[in-house]
Amino acid sequence: MTFSNSNFPDKEGFYGEYGGKFVPETLMYALEELENTYNKLKDNKDFIDEFYKDLSHFVGRPSPLYFAQRLTDHYKSGSIWLKREDLNHTGAHKINNTVGQILLAKYMGKKRIIAETGAGQHGVATATVAARLGLECHIYMGAEDVRRQSLNVYRIKLLGAHVHPVDSGSATLKDALNEALRDWVTNVDDTYYIIGSVTGPHPYPMIVRDFNSVVGKEVIDQSKDLFGKMPDAVVACVGGGSNAMGIFHPFIDIKETRLIGVEAGGEGVSTGEHAAPLNDGTPGVLHGARSYLMQDESGQVKDTKSVSAGLDYPGVGPEHSWLKDIGRAEYVAVSDDEALKAFHEVTELEGIMPALETAHAFAYLEPLMKELDSSANVVVNVSGRGDKDINTVAEIDGIEF
Amino acid sequence: MNRLTSKLQNLKESNKKALVAYLVAGDPDLDTTLDLMHLFVDSGVDVIEIGVPFTDPIAEGPTIQKAHDRALKNNISLKMILELVDKFRETNTETPIVLMGYLNTFISHIDLVQSIGENSADSILVVDVPGELNLQTYGITNPNINTISLISPTTKDDRVESIAKNSTGFIYYVTLRGVTGSSNLNIEEIKTNIQKIQQYSDAPTMAGFGIKSVEDAATLAACSDGVVVGSSIVQMIADSSQSKEFDRIGKYLREMKTAIS
Structure with a gap:
């Protein structure tokens, strides 16, 4: 296996007019160092072997492509296949990227690891790989997310990492990212920042995409084996967009497959209370990259709203913005209510409890399956499992433990 | 000639160091900001740096972040800030003004930035x-x-050269690895690096980030063309935002000015 041979991003880290490196000067050297290291290692056989060995033996890859019989029966048209990233070690696709980036940190001789997290999955995945290598680890998490994802906070602490709640701004994922960047500016000499999505300054969107592209590559092989052709559609939820980019990227040149990203519609896109920049945002610069962004007319970043902490982010990875503009991927949104309905439905029909993030992708099956004919094969990326969301769902359903 | 360029040139010719002072527009309110700008000038400040508030100021430490948040609660926009500068210019046409902020707020208002005339703000610093x-x-x-x-x-050295050549106002040397208001200045490293910058460029070099005391300012002024003070003043503004008694700031700035002369 090798990594991506994509022509994007360009030398400056742009995907069309999106991406780039918009960071304080102190970080420029660190980004350059990371880019040089990655460019050297991505063609290095030992590095690639070590990465894929860890993915098989530590993460448990490949994850199955599973035929969802009862969900398929439920929609009465087409076949629904589930890419089971929820079965990965630590319970989500996030571990693919952290396994890769911790190897980069190791090759670069960095002793201290930092990361931001929203739902906590990336925090858990980072704390896990840091524990495995015995590296000091600090996780920044919005105070509001610390509250709604208390289970993952405890998991991170059990793994020996430090959790720093962030009170500034809206106290969610974007503020955690701000704080992680500030830590990096301060401790840039000995610290490796493991960004958890295809966001941030170049080269991060490229690196995270490449490590997570193992998902899409497996789906291509598994589709051939299981139904003898390429899927008609691949559906994934999009917050920052790393699970979607990981499954979309190997399909970019496979034009017969529709790529559908589902954003968090919160109270509904028309209400403005959501986290769907590709549906209702405009291009702007946040966290080191130019991309679609939820912002007001003064260029201030708007607060977002979503039942899912992992999607509650006003920006999106720059490559998604590019795929939207060139029309290669479609981006839609579903509301909190629709996602919650899908959460219960999939749990009951398939015995698989999806993360609330993932439930957004499932919710879009409702309109999608109606437009497809009965021979269609649809792959849903089950980006993570829902155990972490039980408290949130119980609270919404009015249940006290 | 640009007001900022000529001011710094005059200071250099008379062997004086520049005192650059920072505040956030609209913290605690725009009228107070205007009063503070005049107080700055009366206390010996050579250049005023106005922070343009942004929701996600990644280069700022907690003190200036909070000031940005307070200003945003007052819905301060770039348009209001340029109106503030116009008011300031009614009585002061000499003191150069630098707008310091983040790219997204400037590119959201390109028309406004393009319409800035000669008697307004003089320079932009995008962090x-x-x-x-x-x-x-x-x-x-x-x-x-x-x-x-x-x-x-x-x-890195190769970038120092191209950056120095691209800076038309002054070169802002960030004196530490960290956000605004951090500590741990490494004086020897600062001296060496500023000398390196001066090999490549005749533009004045200001030292900033992490200057917390009159002593810091004096030490850094000795190896640069001037110093930028921000967080310590912003903290004093916050402390006195109720009473509006800012004598302490005037005194602090006068001490700074004396120390760097």
Whole structure:
């Protein structure tokens, strides 16, 4: 296996007019160092072997492509296949990227690891790989997310990492990212920042995409084996967009497959209370990259709203913005209510409890399956499992433990 | 000639160091900001740096972040800030004004930035663009505005040269690895790096980030063309935002000015 041979991003880290490196000067050297290291290692056989060995033996890859019989029966048209990233070690696709980036940190001789997290999955995945290598680890998490994802906070602490709640701004994922960047500016000499999505300054969107592209590559092989052709559609939820980019990227040149990203519609896109920049945002610069962004007319970043902490982010990875503009991927949104309905439905029909993030992708099956004919094969990326969301769902359903 | 360029040139010719002082527009309110700008000038400040508030100021430490949040609660926009500068210019046409902020707020108002006239703000400092990137790329081509780039302790030599050449106002040397208001200045490293910058450029070099005391200012002024003070003043503004008694700030700035002369 090798990594991506994509022509994007360009030398400056742009995907069309999106991406780039918009960071304080102190970080420029660190980004350059990371880019040089990655460019050297991505063609290095030992590095690639070590990465894929860890993915098989530590993460448990490949994850199955599973035929969802009862969900398929439920929609009465087409076949629904589930890419089971929820079965990965630590319970989500996030571990693919952290396994890769911790190897980069190791090759670069960095002793201290930092990361931001929203739902906590990336925090858990980072704390896990840091524990495995015995590296000091600090996780920044919005105070509001610390509250709604208390289970993952405890998991991170059990793994020996430090959790720093962030009170500034809206106290969610974007503020955690701000704080992680500030830590990096301060401790840039000995610290490796493991960004958890295809966001941030170049080269991060490229690196995270490449490590997570193992998902899409497996789906291509598994589709051939299981139904003898390429899927008609691949559906994934999009917050920052790393699970979607990981499954979309190997399909970019496979034009017969529709790529559908589902954003968090919160109270509904028309209400403005959501986290769907590709549906209702405009291009702007946040966290080191130019991309679609939820912002007001003064260029201030708007607060977002979503039942899912992992999607509650006003920006999106720059490559998604590019795929939207060139029309290669479609981006839609579903509301909190629709996602919650899908959460219960999939749990009951398939015995698989999806993360609330993932439930957004499932919710879009409702309109999608109606437009497809009965021979269609649809792959849903089950980006993570829902155990972490039980408290949130119980609270919404009015249940006290 | 641009007001900022000529001011710094005059100071250099008379062997004086520049005192640059920072505040956030609209913290605690715009009327107070105007009063504080005049107080700055009366207390010996040579250049005023106005922070343009942004929701996600990644280069700022907690003190200035909170000031940005307070200003945003007052819905301060770039338009209001330029009106504030106009008011200031009614009685002061001499003191150069630098607008310091983040790219997204400037590119959201390109028309406003392009319309800045000779008797308004003089310079723009965008914290989140690499120094060698020309702001013209983003549509900022206004000849009345010069640009200030940052160079940090981690900037490599080959980039120092291109950044220094691209900075038309002054070069802002970030004196530490960290956000605004941090501590731990490494004086020897600062001296060496500023000397390196001066090999490549005749533009004045200001030292800033982490200057917390009159002593810090004196030490850094000795190896640069001037110093920028921000967080310590912003904290004093916050402390006195109720009473509006800012005598302490005037005293602090006068001490700074004396110490760096």
